[in-house]
Amino acid sequence: AQSVTQPDIHITVSEGASLELRCNYSYGATPYLFWYVQSPGQGLQLLLKYFSGDTLVQGIKGFEAEFKRSQSSFNLRKPSVHWSDAAEYFCAVGPDNYGQNFVFGPGTRLSVLP
Amino acid sequence: DADVTQTPRNRITKTGKRIMLECSQTKGHDRMYWYRQDPGLGLRLIYYSFDVKDINKGEISDGYSVSRQAQAKFSLSLESAIPNQTALYFCATSGGRGRGGELFFGEGSRLTVL
Numbered sequence: 001a002q003s004v005t006q007p008d009i010h011i012t013v014s015e016g017a018s019l020e021l022r023c024n025y026s027y028g029a030t031p032y033l034f035w036y037v038q039s040p041g042q043g044l045q046l047l048l049k050y051f052s053g054d055t056l057v058q059g060i061k062g063f064e065a066e067f068k069r070s071q072s073s074f075n076l077r078k079p080s081v082h083w084s085d086a087a088e089y090f091c092a093v094g095p096d097n098y099g100q101n102f103v104f105g106p107g108t109r110l111s112v113l114p
Numbered sequence: 115d116a117d118v119t120q121t122p123r124n125r126i127t128k129t130g131k132r133i134m135l136e137c138s139q140t141k142g143h144d145r146m147y148w149y150r151q152d153p154g155l156g157l158r159l160i161y162y163s164f165d166v167k168d169i170n171k172g173e174i175s176d177g178y179s180v181s182r183q184a185q186a187k188f189s190l191s192l193e194s195a196i197p198n199q200t201a202l203y204f205c206a207t208s209g210g211r212g213r214g215g216e217l218f219f220g221e222g223s224r225l226t227v228l
Contacts, residue, residue: 004156009154034216034217036217036219041221041222042221042222043118043204043219043220043221043222044157044204044206044217044219045219046216046217046218049216090156090157094216095215101147101159101162101172102159102217104156104157104158105156106154106155106156107154107156
């Protein structure tokens, strides 16, 4: 079965600093991978997704993520964090052709210091 | 207006009461989902439906039931609420076939069972 781990429960960075949120997955074939962001009191919004092709994908709000098959990772990065990026971030593996639905990681809460 | 609308947004109820959470969507998607979010656990799938005549249990369906009244409407019911069903509930839709579709989320319904 698919699984997703996000090793960091909570990360604090200063505004303007770079950010990397880690995501590792377990999946037997090429995964479809997603990053979602949840701002306080809001639903989840898609930041970016990887299906195939270029392993570095660009998303909204200046985020990017890199798929590394050898490390089973899909880490999210941003070169300069803004205070408005404070939120919870979820990595997810998408459905497969055998009935498996989306599987979400436990989330990483990001705090941004002024 | 939001593409995926959940009502109510907040509800406090007592143990043993019947509760219904409603979801409607204007995206024209066939696939609809109910998720439950608990701190540190990410999102867990309760039920999903790929069309009006198709209802499937997710990983945590015990204590819940659903109704797909139309393509655009998918309701979640707690027949006899208990305190450990206190959580944030999300409805989501997907228009994808097979592996291709991302999830679009409502803003969530926060349920507290006393």
